[in-house]
Amino acid sequence: MITIIQNANVFAPRALGIKHLVIANDKIAYIGDTVPEINLEHEVIDAQGGVLMPGFIDGHTHLTGGGGEAGFSTRVPPVPLSRFTSAGVTTAVGLLGTDDITRNTESMVAQVYGLREEGFSAYCYTGGYHLPLTTLTGSVKSDIVFIEPIIGVGELAISDHRSSQPTLNEILKIASQAHVARLMTGKAGMVHLHLGDGERGLSMIEEALQTAEIPPRTYNPTHINRQRFLFEQACDLAKKGCWVDVTAFETGEQGYEPADALLRYMQQDLPQDKLTISSDGGGCLPDFHADGSLKHMSFADSQSMTDIFYALLDNGEAIEQFLPFFTLNVAQLMNFHQKGRIQNGADADIIMLNQHNRIEHVMAMGRWHVKHQQQIIKGTFE
Numbered sequence: 001m002i003t004i005i006q007n008a009n010v011f012a013p014r015a016l017g018i019k020h021l022v023i024a025n026d027k028i029a030y031i032g033d034t035v036p037e038i039n040l041e042h043e044v045i046d047a048q049g050g051v052l053m054p055g056f057i058d059g060h061t062h063l064t065g066g067g068g069e070a071g072f073s074t075r076v077p078p079v080p081l082s083r084f085t086s087a088g089v090t091t092a093v094g095l096l097g098t099d100d101i102t103r104n105t106e107s108m109v110a111q112v113y114g115l116r117e118e119g120f121s122a123y124c125y126t127g128g129y130h131l132p133l134t135t136l137t138g139s140v141k142s143d144i145v146f147i148e149p150i151i152g153v154g155e156l157a158i159s160d161h162r163s164s165q166p167t168l169n170e171i172l173k174i175a176s177q178a179h180v181a182r183l184m185t186g187k188a189g190m191v192h193l194h195l196g197d198g199e200r201g202l203s204m205i206e207e208a209l210q211t212a213e214i215p216p217r218t219y220n221p222t223h224i225n226r227q228r229f230l231f232e233q234a235c236d237l238a239k240k241g242c243w244v245d246v247t248a249f250e251t252g253e254q255g256y257e258p259a260d261a262l263l264r265y266m267q268q269d270l271p272q273d274k275l276t277i278s279s280d281g282g283g284c285l286p287d288f289h290a291d292g293s294l295k296h297m298s299f300a301d302s303q304s305m306t307d308i309f310y311a312l313l314d315n316g317e318a319i320e321q322f323l324p325f326f327t328l329n330v331a332q333l334m335n336f337h338q339k340g341r342i343q344n345g346a347d348a349d350i351i352m353l354n355q356h357n358r359i360e361h362v363m364a365m366g367r368w369h370v371k372h373q374q375q376i377i378k379g380t381f382e
Helices: 081-085 105-117 140-146 168-185 203-211 228-239 258-266 303-314 319-326 328-334
Strands: 002-011 015-024 027-032 042-046 051-054 056-061 089-094 121-126 150-158 191-195 219-222 244-247 275-278 284-288 294-299 350-353 359-364 367-371
Touching (some): 081 367, 089 359, 140 150, 168 191, 219 228, 228 258, 244 258, 258 319, 275 303, 275 319, 303 319
Parallel strands (some): 002 051, 089 121, 244 275
Antiparallel strands (some): 015 027, 051 350, 359 367
């Protein structure tokens, strides 16, 4: 099927104004000021001046489910396809968290392949919170080099009572493997770092940059808005070349709420291409007492990231200023060269908004998954 989209207000994420697009198979075949004549069977959608933009890339999701920190009954089930696409997410990167025992890299790769068979773009990391890292082939480097969906290491926990308390030397060895794998494959090849509430914050990563020659882009800290001092440390790392990631969760007074964190970053003299936002979808959001016991637990969803996008829109922020945090910046970090952008030859991953600036249509790899706010394609077991 060929799809023609007319009269769309395109943000690529740069503002392009009113354009017409042709989607052929799974690619954007044309974008321009005139509607080309198509002599093959096709459908036509008139955007009527509504916003058209790249699909969101959720770079931190627990595809196989997270949780388990309050017993086996709290293990979150795998995330079904529609939980992503209904939120406008057209690409997701899966990872293991606290539970890297009952879940492993094998099950993560299998879940990635399953989502791909359902028409969705999925990738994953090797490893998890703890050392020794759970891998498929026995090493970080060979996992990234030989297993196509694996693009890096994560989420390796630091500054958290649940971590395995890695030393600087251990972090450097893992980072060096990821870096060399990037050179060999062109993949992201970075270490995605879970940050807890520990007072050490990002001091180990700052020391790593001073100690070794490994490029800053190799270190990718997430949850940077959970503590205010952590956010400031992350901003300093961004100046040095690290990509840093805000999580779409509630932080309370000790941190910055995600929309606030994005605005604070935007308003500073910081590299605007080095910030991303992710959902932690499928993962648990625990709150602990000072002694490490669990106070209560909730669970994350990709929709939380989309709700932050809506909040910024409703606040009157310029869409081209913050859209890259959800799209292009993530694609550049992940080395996804055909994603996160609206351009000729790019993957046909598209969100269209209605007159109320809410998601109306979602296309993933050239197929409508959401149309007129109705879920058209669901996962096999939904």
